[in-house]
Amino acid sequence: MQDAGFVKNAFAGIASRYVLANHVLSLGIDVLWRQLTARKVAEKQPRTILDLATGSGDLVETLQSACIGAQILGADFSVPMMREAQKKAFNQLIAADGMNLPFHDGSFDALTVAFGLRNMASWPGALVEMRRVLKPQGFLFVLDFSLPSLPVIRPAYLFYLKNIMPRIAGWITGQRKAYEYLCSSVERFPSGSDMEALILSCGFKSVKTRHLSFGIASLYVASVE
Numbered sequence: 001m002q003d004a005g006f007v008k009n010a011f012a013g014i015a016s017r018y019v020l021a022n023h024v025l026s027l028g029i030d031v032l033w034r035q036l037t038a039r040k041v042a043e044k045q046p047r048t049i050l051d052l053a054t055g056s057g058d059l060v061e062t063l064q065s066a067c068i069g070a071q072i073l074g075a076d077f078s079v080p081m082m083r084e085a086q087k088k089a090f091n092q093l094i095a096a097d098g099m100n101l102p103f104h105d106g107s108f109d110a111l112t113v114a115f116g117l118r119n120m121a122s123w124p125g126a127l128v129e130m131r132r133v134l135k136p137q138g139f140l141f142v143l144d145f146s147l148p149s150l151p152v153i154r155p156a157y158l159f160y161l162k163n164i165m166p167r168i169a170g171w172i173t174g175q176r177k178a179y180e181y182l183c184s185s186v187e188r189f190p191s192g193s194d195m196e197a198l199i200l201s202c203g204f205k206s207v208k209t210r211h212l213s214f215g216i217a218s219l220y221v222a223s224v225e
């Protein structure tokens with residue numbers, strides 16, 4: 001659970017350098033995670049997709065190539081972040097808070113949220129809202145950071161997360177504090193079976209987890225029915 005005002009300011013501050021920082025900090029692996037997510041979305045053949053917390057539109061860009069013919073809408077509560085998406089010539093954007101989405105019940109076949117749920121004011125509140133706007137046959141795709149469980153990799157990753165990542169991100173964006181927060185949020189965010197339990201408690205019928213890159217990130221695919 002996060003403070004919405006702080007999160008908004010944090011993303012406004014890093015918007016113009018967010019994509020560069022992402023690629024440097026993840027050594028480009030984030031691109032592969034989004035590609036995998038987009039492939040999984042395409043397998044469900046959705047006609048309408050909401051990419052929530054769309055930010056700079058990186059996932060939307062990948063979804064556009066994978067889900068040809070689908071109507072894709074990006075939503076985010078940070079206008080500066082969405083300006084970055086517009087620079088990629090993506091204009092199907094709406095300013096909206098994930099905690100209170102301006103859509104009717106059952107509006108979308110698929111809802112994707114990449115590195116966004118972790119930053120929302122209430123994780124269960126946001127998930128219930130996501131489920132509400134999905135059609136009964138719809139699917140939710142949550143891509144986010146998680147903590148590796150392997151004994152050697154976990155402490156090494158935690159060290160990187162706490163000591164190295166905020167410093168490098170600070171050099172790139174000039175906003176070290178924002179990244180100290182973003183990195184610390186990864187530790188607090190539920191993952192694996194905890195995230196599955198959370199998703200199921202918010203009314204989804206089933207959920208499957210795929211751990212990516214030793215569990216540094218995870219993709220959760222949940223079905224409404």
Ligand SMILES: C[S@@+](CC[C@H](N)C(=O)[O-])C[C@H]1O[C@@H](n2cnc3c(N)ncnc32)[C@H](O)[C@@H]1O
Binds near residue numbers: 054
């Ligand atoms: C780390 S960025 C992720 C951007 C993009 N999805 C990606 O894959 O890179 C997180 C985004 O979540 C947005 N966000 C955080 N809380 C939100 C909320 N309550 N409603 C809508 N967007 C939110 C932020 O503004 C930011 O653009």
